[in-house]
Amino acid sequence: MHLFLDAEQREFQRHIARWVDERLAPQADALDRSGEFPRELFRELGGLGYYGVLYPEAYGGSGLERPYVYYMILCEELARGSLGFAAIVGMHASAATHAIYSWGSEALRQRYLVPAIRGELVGALAITEPNAGSDAAAIRTRAVKVEGGYRLTGNKIFTSNGTIADFVNVAATTDPAKRLKGIGLFLVDAKTPGFKVSRRLEKFTTHCSDAAELSFDEVFVPDECRLGAEEGSFLNAYKALTVDRIHTAALALGVGRAAYDAALQYAKDREQFGQPIGKFQAVQFKLVDMLAKLEQARLYTYYAASLADEGRPITQEAALAKIIAADGANEVCQKALNIFGGYGLMNEFPVQRYLRDSYFPMVGGGTSDIMRLIVARQLGL
Ligand SMILES: Cc1cc2nc3c(=O)[nH]c(=O)nc-3n(C[C@H](O)[C@H](O)[C@H](O)COP(=O)(O)OP(=O)(O)OC[C@H]3O[C@@H](n4cnc5c(N)ncnc54)[C@H](O)[C@@H]3O)c2cc1C
Incomplete structure (x- = not known):
């Protein structure tokens, strides 16, 4: 049933459905068994431009005026083939990249968003902590202001794409007493000293999409990698x-x-x-x-x-x-x-x-x- 889809959207659906039927679905059971990140498939889909559905052409995106229905089509079709793979893409192509596009500087967009849209970098978003799940305002990962940036210290859990990410957008607080208003978002490059994947969690669902425990030990984040205001962003x-x-x-x-x-x-x-x-x-x-x-x-x-x-x-x-x-x-x-x-x-x-x-x-x-x-x-x- 296509009540909301116009001719272009249906064409978009046909294309992604064909890719799912020919490339993703035949591998879905094997991916479920191995639990491995399908890097080749991930890059292939990036090369086809699908990670840019929500973004302007200037960054390699699709430049769609009304992108959300398209993004739903993409997510629905991918999940029809493999929800694990679709979860990787969903986290990467919206949650992780959206913050850079919305609140990152032009330099940051060029360094992370553009290659992420091409599928050359993988992104993650880390909010949840062992003691702060539904109550996100209770997070304890601290961002302490130092010269030229911040030092982040704390632990995150259940981070999708956490073991494979090249960058992680991390929610950290400058003042826990301020609850949500004290929390900012910081882009951490996975190569930064002090950042560590503590472990990959075993789970019974969406096997090829990882869920990681991450630790941050005085990880230096330069000012330019703060996404939005220090507090409240x-x-x-x-x-x-x-x-x-x-x-x-x-x-x-x-x-x-x-x-x-x-x-x-x-x-x-x-x-x-x-x-x-x-x-x-x-x-x-x-x-x-x-x-x-x-x-x-x-x-x-x-x-x-x-x-x-x-x-x-x-x-x-x-x-x-x-x-x-x-x-x-x-x-x-x-x-x-x-x-x-x-x-x-x-x-x-x-x-x-x-x-x-x-x-x-x-x-x-x-x-x-x-x-x-x-x-x-x-x-x-
Ligand atoms: C596979 C997977 C991938 C994930 N990926 C990410 C990710 O990439 N990044 C990230 O930051 N997080 C991620 N999460 C974390 C996810 O967002 C949290 O698991 C979720 O928000 C719930 O938190 P919790 O698991 O701590 O459960 P809890 O908050 O401890 O909840 C336990 C139970 O209590 C109920 N409950 C809690 N508070 C209330 C309330 N006020 N009223 C009524 N009921 C309540 C809940 O509904 C639930 O049934 C992921 C989780 C999973 C399982």
């Missing part, structure tokens, strides 16, 4: 995360679609009691319920993206999109697993990967309950 980044929520919704939609497509085909192919299992009403009802969830998620996610394209604030819509798409896709994947019977539990069928991966959008970018909290505040509760 994280509030801007926090607002930007609102838009990232719709890309996470699109990731959920993509994996839900993959699970639905696989289950529909399986229901037509698999025979029991002398007929395809899709002839049994119980299976039909599951498939129809799955489709209903996906259509709802698609309509609402693209609606929120089109509002973002109009420059409208989407705090409530982005949170609702993430709830509808992430929780909905997880339900779709559970039903898909059920339709596959015992084969659903076998690693040779990707449906178990879809289900495992569908948990990521329910947490990444804020849990579904935190999204509910955001909407409740918007309702004045």
Whole structure:
């Protein structure tokens, strides 16, 4: 269903869908098994210009006037092939690069944003800490002003792209008592002394996208690598995360679609009691319920993206999109697993990967309950 897509957007969708079918999907199971960062694929997609969807041509970007619907198409299609790979791209091509584009100097944009858009550098965004997850204002990583810059000391956890990143945008506080208002964003080059990947965490979801624990021991960050004001700039980044929520919704939609497509085909192919299992009403009802969830998620996610394209604030819509798409896709994947019977539990069928991966959008970018909290505040509760 293409209610929100014009002819150019549909053409964009056809191109990225072909790349996913020919290049990403055939490797997705192997990537899930190895858990390795697919550097070649990452560079290839960068070479095709897809990391520039949100950025002007001057930096190698696409120069789109209304980029968010395009970005949703990209995220949905990639996640249909591999949510792990899509999560790498999503973190890189919006969350990590957006701060440099929005608050970095021209020199910083040339040094990091331009090669990142080409896929030559990988970016990450590190906010979460062992004791500060949903409560981001509680972060303890300190930024102490010194001559010519800052010294950062602290620890981050769950940083996507953390083990492979060439640069990490780090949220650090100059004054913990000021909570969110005391937090700034700092670009740390991964080659800087004192920066260390403490460990790569083992997880059951999105295997080829890493989650790292990072440590910062008096890491020197020059003044020019501060992204925005010394204090309070994280509030801007926090607002930007609102838009990232719709890309996470699109990731959920993509994996839900993959699970639905696989289950529909399986229901037509698999025979029991002398007929395809899709002839049994119980299976039909599951498939129809799955489709209903996906259509709802698609309509609402693209609606929120089109509002973002109009420059409208989407705090409530982005949170609702993430709830509808992430929780909905997880339900779709559970039903898909059920339709596959015992084969659903076998690693040779990707449906178990879809289900495992569908948990990521329910947490990444804020849990579904935190999204509910955001909407409740918007309702004045
Ligand atoms: C695979 C993965 C990749 C990630 N990538 C990144 C990344 O690149 N960069 C980054 O900075 N972070 C990243 N994160 C971190 C992610 O944003 C956090 O995990 C998330 O915000 C939740 O924080 P937490 O895990 O500490 O859970 P907690 O905040 O401890 O929450 C635990 C439970 O309590 C609930 N809860 C907490 N507070 C409230 C409240 N006020 N009201 C109601 N319920 C509440 C939550 O909904 C949840 O169910 C990633 C996480 C994962 C799993």
